[in-house]
Amino acid sequence: MDTKTLYFDHIAPRRVKQRRAKRYYWDDITKHCAYFIQEDSSVLEIGCGTGELLNDINARRKVGIDFSEGMIREARQQFPDLELHVMKAEDLRFDEKFDLIILSNLIGYLDDIQEVLKQLHKVCHSQTKIIITYYSFLWEPVLKFGEMIGYKTKTPPQNWLSLAEIAALLELSGFSVYRNTRRMIFPVYIPLLSELFNNILAKLPLIRMLCINNFTFARPAAVRSGEAAKEYTVSVVIPARNESGNIENAITRIPAMGKHTEIIFIEGNSTDDTWTRILDVQKKYAATHDIKVAQVQQRGKNNAVRKGFGMATGDILMILDADLTVAPEDLPKFYDVIASGKADFVNGSRLVYRMDKHAMRTINLAGNKFFSMAFTFLLDQRFKDTLCGTKVIFRKDYQRLAANRRFFGDFDPFGDFDLLFGAHKLNLCIVELPIHYRRRLYGSTNISRFRHGLVLFRMCIFAARKIKFI
Numbered sequence: 001m002d003t004k005t006l007y008f009d010h011i012a013p014r015r016v017k018q019r020r021a022k023r024y025y026w027d028d029i030t031k032h033c034a035y036f037i038q039e040d041s042s043v044l045e046i047g048c049g050t051g052e053l054l055n056d057i058n059a060r061r062k063v064g065i066d067f068s069e070g071m072i073r074e075a076r077q078q079f080p081d082l083e084l085h086v087m088k089a090e091d092l093r094f095d096e097k098f099d100l101i102i103l104s105n106l107i108g109y110l111d112d113i114q115e116v117l118k119q120l121h122k123v124c125h126s127q128t129k130i131i132i133t134y135y136s137f138l139w140e141p142v143l144k145f146g147e148m149i150g151y152k153t154k155t156p157p158q159n160w161l162s163l164a165e166i167a168a169l170l171e172l173s174g175f176s177v178y179r180n181t182r183r184m185i186f187p188v189y190i191p192l193l194s195e196l197f198n199n200i201l202a203k204l205p206l207i208r209m210l211c212i213n214n215f216t217f218a219r220p221a222a223v224r225s226g227e228a229a230k231e232y233t234v235s236v237v238i239p240a241r242n243e244s245g246n247i248e249n250a251i252t253r254i255p256a257m258g259k260h261t262e263i264i265f266i267e268g269n270s271t272d273d274t275w276t277r278i279l280d281v282q283k284k285y286a287a288t289h290d291i292k293v294a295q296v297q298q299r300g301k302n303n304a305v306r307k308g309f310g311m312a313t314g315d316i317l318m319i320l321d322a323d324l325t326v327a328p329e330d331l332p333k334f335y336d337v338i339a340s341g342k343a344d345f346v347n348g349s350r351l352v353y354r355m356d357k358h359a360m361r362t363i364n365l366a367g368n369k370f371f372s373m374a375f376t377f378l379l380d381q382r383f384k385d386t387l388c389g390t391k392v393i394f395r396k397d398y399q400r401l402a403a404n405r406r407f408f409g410d411f412d413p414f415g416d417f418d419l420l421f422g423a424h425k426l427n428l429c430i431v432e433l434p435i436h437y438r439r440r441l442y443g444s445t446n447i448s449r450f451r452h453g454l455v456l457f458r459m460c461i462f463a464a465r466k467i468k469f470i
Contacts, residue, residue, distance in 0.1 A: 024189035028198070029133050030056045032183055032215060033102055035470075036131070036427035038400065041099040044123055046089050046116075047106035051075035051082050063098070065089070089116045097125040100427075104133045107166070108158035117173035124220050126341050129427050130175065132166060132216040136182075139212045166216050176221040178429040181380045182211035203468050205377070219429050223340040232258040232315040232339050235395070236331065237308030239301045240278065242270045243322035247277040250320065251285050253328035257335045262290040264311055265322075266304040268297070301389075302415035309398055317398055319415075321389035326350070330435045334392040343431035344397060345423040348388035352434035367453050374460050378467050379424050384432055387416050387456075393423065401426055409462050417459050424467065 034057045037043060041059045048054055048064030050071050055062075055078075065087040066072055072086050087093060090112065101120055107113050120130065135143075137160035147154045161169075167177040185207065186197035202211050234257045238250055247265070254263060265278045275295065282291045292311055296303050309317050316338060318331060326348060334346045351368060368387050375383040393401070401422035408421045423430055 024194065025184070025187045026052065027056075028184055029053065029104055029213060031470075032181070032213075033057065033104070033131055033133070036129070036217075036425070037100060038404075038426065040400070042096075043100045043102065044094075044098040045102045045104065046092075047103060048075065048084065051079045051084060053102070053104055054082055055079045059100075061098075063094075065092075090119060092119045092122045094123050096123070097128065098123050099125075099128060101128060101130045102133075103130070105135065107132060107134055107161065110159070113159065113161075113169050114173050117170060117175065121174060121220065126220060126222075127344060128220060129429075130170075130216075130218045132170075132218070134161065134166065134214050134216070135212050136214055137162065138210065163214055163216060166214075170216070170218045171221070174221055175218040176429075177216055177218045178431075179217040179379075179381050181215040181217075182208045183213045183215065185210050185212065187212050199469055217427065220341070223342055230258055230339070232335075233260040233262070233313070234258045234316045234318060234335060235262050235264060235308075235312030235314030236318045236320050237264045237266065237305055237312065238320050238322050239304035239308065240265055240267050240270070240274050240322035241301075241304075242272050242274060244270075244272045244274045244277045246322050246324050247274065247281050248284075249324060250322060250328060251281055251289060251291070253324070254320070255329060255332050257332055258314075258316070258339065260290065260314070262292060262312070262314055264292045264294070264308045266308045267293070267295050268304050269299055300414070302418060305415045306402075309395075309402075312395060315395055316392060317395050318392045319390055325438050326388065326390045326435055327438060331390075333433060333435070334390065337431060337433055338392050338394070344394065344426075344428035345419075345430045346392040347383075347385070347420065347430060347432050348390035348435045349385040349432040350388050350435060350437035351385045353436050371456060371460070375420065378460070378464055379420075379430075381430065383420075384434075386420060387414070388435070389414075389416070390435065391416070391419055393419065393428075397423070397426060397428060408466055409459065414456075417456060417463070421463050421467070 030053045033053065037057050037059050039058055039060060042061035043054070043057065043059045043063070045054050045064045048066050051064055054064045063083045063085070064075070065085045067086065067088045069086050072084050075082065075084050089106070089110065101123065107116070110116050140160065163180050170177055183202060184198050185202045186194050188194070201207050236254055240247065251263065254261070265282075267275045267278055278293050282293050285291060294307055294311060296307050305319055316335065318334060320326065320328060320331065334348070337343050337346050351365075351372070368385055371386045372383045375386045401419070404422065404425060405418065407425060408418070420430070
């Protein structure tokens, strides 16, 4: 394909900035990509055209390439602060790795999509994320009609791919897809009408299948070798309130993981002798275990987890509820998933295997299923169990999450939603790991089902405005 053809098809609509109806389509693509970009990220856009998307995002480092000298020349004149290169996507030449790579409405024009995707490995590190935007083939008749009446510039024939076909090409090229999103069913700007269709109706089940823009999120699928996966240190944080009878069992049952495992007990507002038991156990196992302890005065598991994560020195942070309903012996499974590079965040799922009798009350089970469906809708990713207490994240990612915490509000009593919403905003690859849910052998639950359930529901409503209906 010649440069002129690609220019008028892929770039010309962006240039008519003074006409909001033309700009509206491209602004929404930029808006969705920018949502997942952190200020400390390095971003590479392949097929950057005249640079509007790169210019409008907020990132530490922004680099763009395009094979057209004319477009790069124009981009440099318009945005002199951007780093732009004339370069073919089939022959990437960089000595650095990027945190995020964007291919915006590009793959339909590539002669060899798989070869371009393979080239991306040259500029990927193990946690690089890729965003591919592409408009749905269902819109071809509408787009052709727009060309016929002169509203849209005529386009050359291109590859029409479904989300499944894009995912298959990514898999063949050594990447795995962890999320797909659809946006926009009214690609022109008419005040109020556009907001109604695109910010509300386009987000609803079934209707969203009619959206014009598809977004595919992927990451390198290559996993670390067995030896490399052992290089991390681990911190296991155990929030404990009225759990005296479980403290020593937690210590004796937690396996060693990675290069080193530290255990951090955080006690808060117990009415039994939990704190005394923690101190006794710390002293008893001082020669064989690295045990840290602390207390919090504020109520809520979330406060205990934050205290423990703040004290942690491990590369990987884990939460283990002191009731031991998730077996400590299962923690190495979480370690293997995140250390091997298969995920950035691992969430336990208690609702796959048959659980012990009386392990979870019927009303709790119903609540878990409701919130699982809510999260699946909000985050465009299937969730089976959002309230499992065992969650695992890299410490460096948690520190970024904590710095961005105010975005979703700060009223989650348990921390589960706080971590899941935060991981989504960081564009982390979230994977659920099925585990067995055991019956509590000591004590009783600290959860107020209705009061805490209302708080979590309120947080979902608040997050919907921050994630879905924007």
